Amino acid sequence: MKTLRLYDFLPSGNGYKIRLLLTQIGMPFERIEVDITKGESRTPDFLGKNSNGKIPVLEVEPGRYLAESNAIMTYLSEGTEFLPYDPFLRAQVLQWLFFEQYSHEPYIATLRFWISILDKAQEYHEVIEQKREPGYAALMVMEKHLSNHAYFVGERYTIADIGLFAYTHVADExxxxxxRFPAIQDWIERVKAQPAYISITEELTSSS
Amino acid sequence: MKTLRLYDFLPSGNGYKIRLLLTQIGMPFERIEVDITKGESRTPDFLGKNSNGKIPVLEVEPGRYLAESNAIMTYLSEGTEFLPYDPFLRAQVLQWLFFEQYSHEPYIATLRFWISILDKAQEYHEVIEQKREPGYAALMVMEKHLSNHAYFVGERYTIADIGLFAYTHVADExxxxxxRFPAIQDWIERVKAQPAYISITEELTSSS
Known part of the structure; x- marks a missing residue:
């Protein structure tokens, strides 16, 4: 089997989803750091890999690229314990992954990026406050679900958990x-206790 | 087979994706109108169906609900000609559907909602102009792809096309x-020429 190549940015939760899943599946990969704060995902070369100019991008085989973290996770988890086989459970996994990208990531991840990665809390003060309420609304939806479920789908750990964990566990940043969210906090501990767990900025031995 | 029930809002492009797909698959369904402009998707009853308070929601069987338009489409198209069987092509379909929800819908759909559905172009003037540039950027990504592809994935019509068509073809609203986008315009005509095509606000005979 060829080694997968992951175009990634270490602080990125979207990149972390793929790193964590690949590590838990036990699939080796090579990591290529792309510093998005320096425009490295907008070069002509990178746009040839993903015309939308975003990481992560997975090079499945030389010259064959896949973008969008949750699409990459779904592809990689096919046939593993991390993606249910039952059609309705699979649909629920996708439901939560689309919830993450539409109702969660634009608020939870974006505020972390502006405040802790770019260090622009002052400059972006006004728009940060606009994004505060919908961010808390997304956390409330998660809290409600986790109040009577151990995981998001099928009462076991799947890529729906990885997708939502990536930015939720660092939402304080x-x-x-x-x-305010005790059920989310308990779930975070359950995710961290999974076999082969790695932290978000853990440098991997297979990294380039 | 039980009749599927779709909780929907007629002007919604996200709802339209499901209506169009079900019509093209030839699967009967009952449509329940939920007027989101009157708060009908935020009632305790509706939040019991989707705690995120958004349409469309598909009632797969009595009491079993699925939310997120692109998750619903993936579920319904399984085993049909609208979702490829090849794993990498399926992954590309999901890539475009996640692109739609993250990089396209929040700009293209939201401006249509504010300007043409809510009629609040004046009130939202400032934030509308902030969303103009990323909206055009998403259309440019589509234009580039369609400049040398007839459809988004595998050179045939799939749910990736339905997902992107829903709000793109009414982006002028x-x-x-x-x-400015000749390749997108040609693709819109190809989609409209598909068998069993229905328009976005076409009242269906099976509607409730």
Whole structure:
């Protein structure tokens, strides 16, 4: 089997989803760092890999690229314990992954990026406050579900959990107070206790 | 087979994706109108169906609900000609559907909603102009792809096309000038020429 190549940015939660899943599946990969804060995902070369100019991008085989973190996770988890086989459970996994990209990531991840990665809390003050309420609304939807479920789908750990964990567990870096959400906090501990867990900025031995 | 029930809002492009796909698959369904402009998707009853308070929601069987338009489409198209069987092509379909929800819908659909559905172009003037540039950027990504592809994945019509068509073909209702995008315009005509095509606000005979 060829080694997969992951175009990635270490602080990125979207990149982390793929790193964590590949590590838990036990699939080796090579990591190529792309510093998005320096425009490295907008070069002509990178746009040839993903015309939308975003990481992560997985090079499945030389010259064959796949973008969008949740599409990459779905592809990689096919046939593994991380993606249910039952059609309705699979659909629920996708439901939560689309929830993550539409109702969660633009608020939870974006505030972390502006505040803790770019260090522009002052400059972006106004738009940060606009994004605060919908961010908390997304956390409330998660809290409600986790109040009577151990995981998001089928009562076991799947890519729906990885997808939502990536930015939720570091939401405090975007100024969100997670102590208001006890069920989310318990779930975070359950995810961290999974076999082969790695932290978000853990440098991997297989990294380039 | 039980009749599927779709909780929907007629002007919604996200709802339209499901209506169009079900009609093209030839699967009967009952449509329940939920007027999101009157808060009908935020009632306790509706939040019991989708705690995120958004349409469309598909009732697969009594009491079993699925939310997120692109998750619903993936579920319904399984085993049909509208979703490829090849794993990498399927992954590309999901890539475009996640692109749609993250990089396209929040700009293209939201401006149409504010300008043409809510009629609040004046009130939302400032934020509308902030969303103009990323909306055009998404259309440019589509234009580039369609300049040498007839459809988004595998050179045939799939749910990736339905997902992107839903709001793109009415982008002018959000003030986007589609005449700048000849490849998108040609693709819109190819989609409209598909068998069993219905328009976005076409009242269906099976509607409730």
């Amino acid at each position: 975007g100024g969100f107070d997670l102590t | 959000g003030g986007f000038d589609l005449t």
